[in-house]
Amino acid sequence: MLQQKKSLLLILFLGASILFLARCLNHADAAPDPRGKAYAGAITCRQCHQAIYDSFLNTAHFKASALALPKNIQGNFLPGKNSFAYNDSQRIDMLKRGDSYQQVFFIKGREQDAYKLDMVFGTRHAQTYLYLDNGQPYELPLSHYNAVNAWGTSPGFSASSPNFKRFIGAECFECHSSSLESKLNSTPAGVTQVIEKETLIYGIDCERCHGPASQHVAFHEANPDQKMAAFMVKNSTLGHQQKLDACAVCHSGNDQLKIDSRFRFKMGDDLGNFFMPQLIGGRSKEADVHGNQYMLMASSKCFIKSPEMTCGSCHSSHESATGNLKMYSQKCMSCHQPEANNFCPKYPELGEAIKQNCIDCHMPQQPSSAIGFQLAGTDTKSSYLLRTHKIAVYRDSLQTVHHKK
16 A cells, blocks of 8 residues: 555656646747746747637737748749839849848849848738848838739839838837837937847737736646636726727827837736827827728727727637638627618618628728839839728718629
């Protein structure tokens, strides 16, 4: 009997040791988080939240920025599909050379400069590229536009001559990454911003939204049977405006006067501490469909008449539902039903098919006034189309759907 007890204790000890070593190895694999010891590193979240973590890897948030690895780069680099001519003598070719992808500038057929793609921004609608010069990021003049599967001028760039000197400061990374430090250097030419690339964390990670997780991880590793999340802010515990602010910090436009860096915003914070208060409310001009989804939604009757409505009422931040119009339409019909007399008046005319797509009528794609581009081989500027978040009746869209019937 005594020998059996010793054997049982030995087995329990070995099991606990293996579990402890496995967790230590998991932590050892993760580099120290540049945000400080309070942060565990998003990969540690996968130990307990594997399904959520793996699903999140496919979202536009996670892919908001990334290293320019082959798996992350969009666009055609094959002859015939990889060139943009500015005029009779100047062009840029998108070329793969060895393991690197480059935008190569030619004048009268002679190569002048080659710029390696080091970082990518975006993945769903379009993708733009950055190269590093002495560790400082600069935007490349050509981007890839997924809707037309073609190369065009990067937003705000000229179609008559290339520009390779647009510096991308830390503020651009605030909504495309999870961490980046910078400092100001004084030079004879003036004050310049210096990016500290070693502090960069690509994409939007778990701790960018949920906050520092070291205490949370340590507690639950020591108390594996405790299922109530400790030392962690959950969206479900927030007030209505706090839930909205957690998204609005990056989805309420770039035309506000900023008080503090978005990187310092934590879920549960008051957005009024980060932007000038008088500009958080309604502004005089119409919100743009690019990056200002919150203001558009807030101006919708659906939002105004629904005191509990938030971004999370339709979107799951942990899953990608791009293009799933039927799923989003089901969200609409959770409130709008034929028997409730608040359903679409086109229902008798269009029938059950209307239940598959409320979105194209009431949240149609619209051109962004902030982003325009020009495609290779064209003389006209193209509009960057994004789905508006102002839920309303759009007569033109209703006519389009009616004619498709």
